[in-house]
Amino acid sequence: MTPPRAAVSRQPLRQLKNRIATGLITAGGIGVLLAILAIGVFLVWETLPLLAWDQTFAFSKLSPLAWGTLKAALAAMLFALPIALGAAMYSALFMSARLRSRVKPTLEMMEAIPGVVVGFIAGLVLAPWVERHLASTLALLIWLPISAGLAGVLWHMAASRWRQWLPLSWAGLWLLPWLVCMVLLALWFAPLLEKFLLGGDLRRLLEQHWGMDYATRNALIVGIAMGFAVIPSIYALAEDALADVPTSLMEGAQALGASRWQALWKVALPAAGPGIFSAVMIGAGRAVGETMIVLMASGNMALLSVSPFEGMRSMAAAIAIELPEASPGGLTYHHLILAALVLFIFTFLVNTLAEVVRSRMRRRYHKAGRH
Incomplete structure (x- = not known):
């Protein structure tokens, strides 16, 4: 049996569409490359006058x-x-x-x-x-990674029953309350540490001792x-x-x-x-x-x-x-x-x-x- 005439008549049109799409994609890629090359040439050309001045x-x-x-x-x-x-x-x-x-x-x-x-x-x-809270900021940057590692150690040492209640695949959710508590702990403890060990002003200490x-x-x-x-x-x-x-x-x-x-x-x-x-x-x-x-x-x-x-x-x-x-x-x-x-x-x-x-x-x- 011969295919319908409609399918035969559509085949050249489909080939024409494919060629047009291929040509547009190729032209777009070449245009992007030429644009990047033009930017580089422009920048090099505009910097050439610096050769006449003191380097x-x-x-x-x-x-x-x-x-x-x-x-x-x-x-x-x-x-x-x-x-x-x-x-x-x-x-x-x-x-x-x-x-x-x-x-x-x-x-x-x-x-x-x-x-x-x-x-x-x-x-x-x-x-x-x-x-205003430099000591607290530094404490957070140091303490949060440590607290996340501590949570992993505690989870690994916990009993199997606790592991079933707190599965590792859902740690992205149950770890959030832990991190919030660690943030609050760092914000509470950092000012006390700054007051009793760093003289009450970390910025002044950095300026006086380390310049x-x-x-x-x-x-x-x-x-x-x-x-x-x-x-x-x-x-x-x-x-x-x-x-x-x-x-x-x-x-x-x-x-x-x-x-x-x-x-x-x-x-x-x-x-x-x-x-x-x-x-x-x-x-x-x-x-x-x-x-x-x-x-x-x-x-x-x-x-x-x-x-x-x-x-x-x-x-x-x-x-x-x-x-x-x-x-x-x-x-x-x-x-x-x-x-x-x-x-x-x-x-x-x-x-x-x-x-x-x-x-x-x-x-x-x-x-x-x-x-």
Whole structure:
């Protein structure tokens, strides 16, 4: 039997639609590449006039900005990585499917919060509170991870009846009251510790004994605020990478006698290594290029200081502040364009490194899986 004529007449139209869609996708990809190349060419062209001026001045001008950028990114990653990777490992491998279906979308929606909102809250709410309760803030940063580990030890030492009532797959819920109690305990105990052991004023003690001045908006505030903004992106990518690990690998490791923790470290993390590395690199790239949080929570002081209690000024914040007032063709204008070029090159190298390492690790694990 011959096919209907309607089907024959639709086949050329379908092929035409496929060709049009393929052409549009190809043109869009080429257009994106050309746009990125044009941005790079523009930045290089605008920085060429700096070759005619003193390079020492350019280095001294950009050194505090580069240091502030790295300092802010490092503070954010130190705050975000333990929380994001820990949450990803727990939700992907330990959390119940019912709870994961509700928690994961909620955490991913946090990525939609604008940076200007986070910076506004950090600059006007968080910074004054930390200034008034510096000892309590430091106590919380130290005590909360310890209290979470203590909860795990107590759960492991508890009787089997208590473990059934408090299953590990639902620890994301029953651990919240414990952490709230630990926060209240730290807020109650930290002022007493500051009064009897630190002379009643931690800020004065830091200034007199270690020469560390405290600024209201500093690297500590930036690290907390920017880390909060970076956590969702790192968590989402790392969680997807861990969730894609075949369950047969985990079950096989446990069948050979490994515990769930050993299977996580020896099997799941190496298998999901490329995705986790990409998540970390993407989070670092966002932390380096973040503008509004650093602009509103750092104090915008161009300092070469390692103290977490002093302010800084990043390249992105300097561009946002000074570029609208810089006259085109002037020295300040070209220095800001040079800063933009440095950020562009850094982001390009970070993304390229993440993709190269991920591809090599995937090929290595694929070959190991075949053998």
